[in-house]
Amino acid sequence: MKIAFVSTYPPIHCGVGEYTKFLLVGLNSIQKHSKYYVIASSDVGEEYFDTTVSAHIIPVFEKKNSQTYSKILDVLSEVNGVDILHIQHEYGIFGTSTRILEIAKEAKEEKLANTTLITMHTVHHPYTIRPETLEFQKSLSEYVDAIIVHSVVQEFELYSQGIDPRRVHRIPHGTFVNPYLGYPRPKLASSLGIVYDKLKFPIITLMGFLRPDKGLDILVEALRSLKDSSATLVIGGEIQSSEMEYFVYELLDSGHIFIEKYLSNEEMLMLASLADIILLPYKDKPGAYSVSGVLHLSMGSLKPIIGTSVPRLIELYQYAPRFIVKPNDPRELALKIKWLAENYELAVAYASSLYSYAVRTQWIRMARRHLALYNVLLGKEVVEKITVEPLHLCD
Structure with missing residues (x-):
């Protein structure tokens, strides 16, 4: 053929x-x-x-x-x-x-x-x-x-x-089932240029192309209300909008980590394996229906994913609706991050149907x-x- x-x-x-x-x-x-x-x-x-x-x-x-x-x-x-x-x-x-x-x-x-x-x-x-x-x-x-x-x-x-x-x-x-699952975290951090000893747990990540529709501004506002949290946010990706630079550097001033470059799929898989929680606080354009490739990469990493109720994340909504928050709602996002960090084992068990879907796709x-x-x-x-x-x- x-x-x-x-x-x-x-x-x-x-x-x-x-x-x-x-x-x-x-x-x-x-x-x-x-x-x-x-x-x-x-x-x-x-x-x-x-x-x-x-x-x-x-x-x-x-x-x-x-x-x-x-x-x-x-x-x-x-x-x-x-x-x-x-x-x-x-x-x-x-x-x-x-x-x-x-x-x-x-x-x-x-x-x-x-x-x-x-x-x-x-x-x-x-x-x-x-x-x-x-x-x-x-x-x-x-x-x-x-x-x-x-x-x-x-x-x-x-x-x-x-x-x-x-x-x-x-x-x-x-969907890729992440080949880096089970790798030692210090080794993954080193491969990504991250000093492992500077990480505080849980490790939260947002990755991919950094555009206004990725909800980075909402995440920044959500993290302001989580100042007592010991979590480290690792952002990885290529900035594709100048207005995103302000939010990225505000996060850097708060002690979080930014891998400022286009991440290969191998590097994204490493970052997903390093993380405890993956964030997708997306904001879709009106009337445009697509599916997130980063969602499928994240699903294959078998980690809890917090996302928004947008068409791009319809599969997350279908298979793990309790991980969904409303778009443009930093308060709800902050509460969901806090709940997931405090109930991590429960969240992992709850996501079993999502992980099953990852294997089937x-x-x-x-x-x-x-x-x-x-x-x-x-x-x-x-x-x-x-x-x-x-x-x-x-x-």
């Missing part, structure tokens, strides 16, 4: 690109004889072969420049076509132009792809501040054979906008679900193994 993804890709700092690589890791581990291509954005740099996933990385198109998307067809022609053309869509990469959808349709008409799919990493609701996204979404069924989403909210939002339910497939975001399992869908779309018979398991309505 020949599979081509249209996506961003590392070393570019982009969640969609990381997602594509993780999916390729899973696919390559179960389908080694397939050929994989990533038709990537030009900022990835020179064409190369990624030996870790056995994929050809071919950077050709410019982000949000629909005039360059025709180069995708040129690449498909050069590799003599593919069985699967799979677009990893994010509005920040492709904008709202339907040109990327037209490329998918043209690829099929020109027999450069046997079947076409699109993963919608963000789905917009009519209350969105970007109404032009709704026209894009309404046209999805006209151009591609299948649409993949990650959450129940995204799935039913597309249904309500008139998308044929037979075209929509929900495959959860993949491991990347290799999500890769198998992708592969099964590819085979169905290609008209191949798929034999499923039927096993009796406890009923889980949300996975």
